[in-house]
Amino acid sequence: MSKLAEFRQLERHLAEQLAALEAMKSDKDLEKEIEFERKLRELLGQYGKSLKDIILILDPQASLKHGKGVSVPVQATRKPRSVKQYKNPHTGEVVETKGGNHKTLKEWKAKYGSVTVESWLS
Incomplete structure (x- = not known):
């Protein structure tokens, strides 16, 4: 494919993507989700919590479902390298x-x- 044909194909693809983006920006459901996420992040920041904390509160078994136990910070020590x-x-x-x-x-x-x-x- 020539450079010009490739350029025009990418240009068309970009125009399609921009049109899809503009259509999504006017979607009321998307606006509601964005507002919800913003308020949720504000609330998390206010209480000093993370999304992982909320998941563990709502579903205490969530960490076990993924094959991991509750993560406890452990100071990892490794053997010092020899000279x-x-x-x-x-x-x-x-x-x-x-x-x-x-x-x-x-x-x-x-x-x-x-x-x-x-x-x-x-």
């Missing part, structure tokens, strides 16, 4: 890092390959 030490046999340079986001280590991996650099692990 890895890489020694470049070509230059004798040593790099110590806890992760793979080290500038020199990335340069070595780009130059020598990841498998080779991982073999330099002390």
Whole structure:
């Protein structure tokens, strides 16, 4: 399809979408839903509640229906990363890092390959 034909097709599609949008804007049911949502959000803000809170009030089993228990904030702790030490046999340079986001280590991996650099692990 030529660029011009594609452009005209998109232009027609956009005009159809804009017409549908204008038709929806004058829909009384949509206006009622928008007003309801606005008032509901104001009320939630006034009482410091979220939509999840309201769902749990109205349907306490809702969280169980989705295979999840009631979410309780838990402080996730993970094991601290160990320090890895890489020694470049070509230059004798040593790099110590806890992760793979080290500038020199990335340069070595780009130059020598990841498998080779991982073999330099002390």
